Amino acid sequence: MTETNKELAVIEMYMKDVENIPQLSDEEKEELITRLADGDSSVVEELVNSMLLHVAEMAQDYRDKGVTFSDLIQEGNVALTEVVSDYDGDADLESFDELVDEAVTEAFENAIEEQAASDQISQKLADKLNLLDETTKRLTEKLGRVPEASELAKEMDIPEEEVDNLLKISLDVLSVNEDSHLVDDIDGSIDDVDEDDSDDDPLDWRING
Helix, strand or coil, rough: CCCHHHHHHHHHHHHHHHHHCCCCCCHHHHHHHHHHHHHCCHHHHHHHCEEEEHHHHHHHHCCCCCCHHHHHHHHHHHHHHHHHCCCCCCCHHHHHHHHHHHHHHHHHHHHHHHHHHHHHHHHHCCCCCCCCHHHHHHHHHCCCCCHHHHHHHHCCCHHHHHHHHHHHHHHHHHHHHHHHHHHHHHHHHHHHHHHCCCCCCCCHHHHHH
């Protein structure tokens, strides 16, 4: 899923912030992990903050797979925080890092799978709404009037209750679209400023460089 220029601008600000967080040396990190393993929860925030940039760098490998970069970072940060907060393993730097990477990777993959499933459902719904529209037009021409839900259900070979739900959804979408015209002028002026046709990713210099 491609981010808009607005989203990329927010992400770039976030990246600048996390890059300014002091990075821990292996020795400093291992000392905090030792304290964490001993039950000292006061080190959780410092450990989490020191690994935010690492999560963002990991998220880069999962871009363009159906989930926005910002959502990937959010899911990864949640997983990171949970791992550090609940850590009860050994005071071993390598084991700790492996545990974090596994949890963050799993969070990315779950987010991508959930989005793919959602997209599939959305496409199926869109196909049914299109079929409803085509069937309604065809029956209207044939009958000389607006068809009833029962007639649409029979023609589409689906339950009447499903036709009622589809009709409600189509009316809701229409209502939202009509309401959106009230702010078209405002959105248009914002888009004129923020959107361009450039294919350059403002984050490339930062993450890939």
